Amino acid sequence: MVKKVTVNTLKNIKSSGEKFSVLTAYDFSTAKYIDEAGIDVILIGDSLAMTALGYETTHSVGVDEMKIFTSAVARGVERALVVTDMPFLSYHADVSIAIQNCGEMIKLDANAVKIEGYSEYIVTLVKRLTESGIPVMAHLGFTPQFLNTLGGYKIQGKTQEAADEILRQAKELQAAGAFSLVLEMVPEKSAKYITENLSIPTISCGAGKYCDAQVLVCDDVFGKYSEFTPKFARKYGDMRGLILDCAKRFDTDVKSGKFPSESEVF
Ligand code: KIV
Numbered sequence: 001m002v003k004k005v006t007v008n009t010l011k012n013i014k015s016s017g018e019k020f021s022v023l024t025a026y027d028f029s030t031a032k033y034i035d036e037a038g039i040d041v042i043l044i045g046d047s048l049a050m051t052a053l054g055y056e057t058t059h060s061v062g063v064d065e066m067k068i069f070t071s072a073v074a075r076g077v078e079r080a081l082v083v084t085d086m087p088f089l090s091y092h093a094d095v096s097i098a099i100q101n102c103g104e105m106i107k108l109d110a111n112a113v114k115i116e117g118y119s120e121y122i123v124t125l126v127k128r129l130t131e132s133g134i135p136v137m138a139h140l141g142f143t144p145q146f147l148n149t150l151g152g153y154k155i156q157g158k159t160q161e162a163a164d165e166i167l168r169q170a171k172e173l174q175a176a177g178a179f180s181l182v183l184e185m186v187p188e189k190s191a192k193y194i195t196e197n198l199s200i201p202t203i204s205c206g207a208g209k210y211c212d213a214q215v216l217v218c219d220d221v222f223g224k225y226s227e228f229t230p231k232f233a234r235k236y237g238d239m240r241g242l243i244l245d246c247a248k249r250f251d252t253d254v255k256s257g258k259f260p261s262e263s264e265v266f
Contacts, residue, residue: 130177
């Protein structure tokens with residue numbers, strides 16, 4: 001029997017000074033393999049808008065799409081904590097609509113949701129979601145859903161003052177019940193300072209090595225998504241090359257009559 005990762009497991013990892021891994025997944029078999037590989041948290045990131053659906057930004061996906069990807073991933077996972085990224089505008093209109101939308105993901109076997117940003121409303125929402133049995137992963141620093149208000153892909157928390165402001169917001173989210181915090185595109189020094197001053201684990205997305213965990217987009221790690229790779233991503237494979245090679249060889253075999261062979265027919 002596999003021991004499931006829970007929000008408490010992650011808090012205990014932080015307390016013991018160890019690290020945990022977070023990777024995105026969008027489909028059943030990828031989720032199954034990365035779970036088998038020992039990844040601790042699997043995030044159905046709204047980055048799927050770009051990697052799986054070919055849109056330009058994360059703004060283009062909605063609750064219905066996230067539900068389909070959530071249930072596919074959740075069916076493939078035994079051990080990791082499954083977290084669904086709540087899409088743009090699915091949690092902003094009001095608390096009851098937000099609870100409804102987030103609750104849909106839990107019904108589909110996600111174990112938690114991720115929501116971006118900070119405001120008084122978001123703090124209230126984190127509290128209400130947590131009280132409703134929906135654990136929340138918070139997300140500060142660069143928050144892609146705020147791309148237009150932030151004025152582009154910009155590093156956040158560069159000065160001590162800016163790092164203090166992120167820490168202040170993070171402490172409020174922590175007090176409201178958030179169980180972890182993604183810090184995206186924050187300088188390493190600021191992320192270290194924020195991490196050392198929080199009791200919940202921080203998850204670096206381009207925020208350096210001092211966070212309690214690291215997250216990357218699976219398509220970047222596998223070398224599958226070729227449109228753009230952020231500076232902070234590390235490519236561990238060449239899935240684009242593998243797909244091209246397999247598809248070209250199949251194409252050649254079909255056109256030359258080498259496929260199917262005797263053993264591949266009834
Ligand atoms: O959408 C996503 O994949 C994310 C992570 C990279 C943090 O939000």
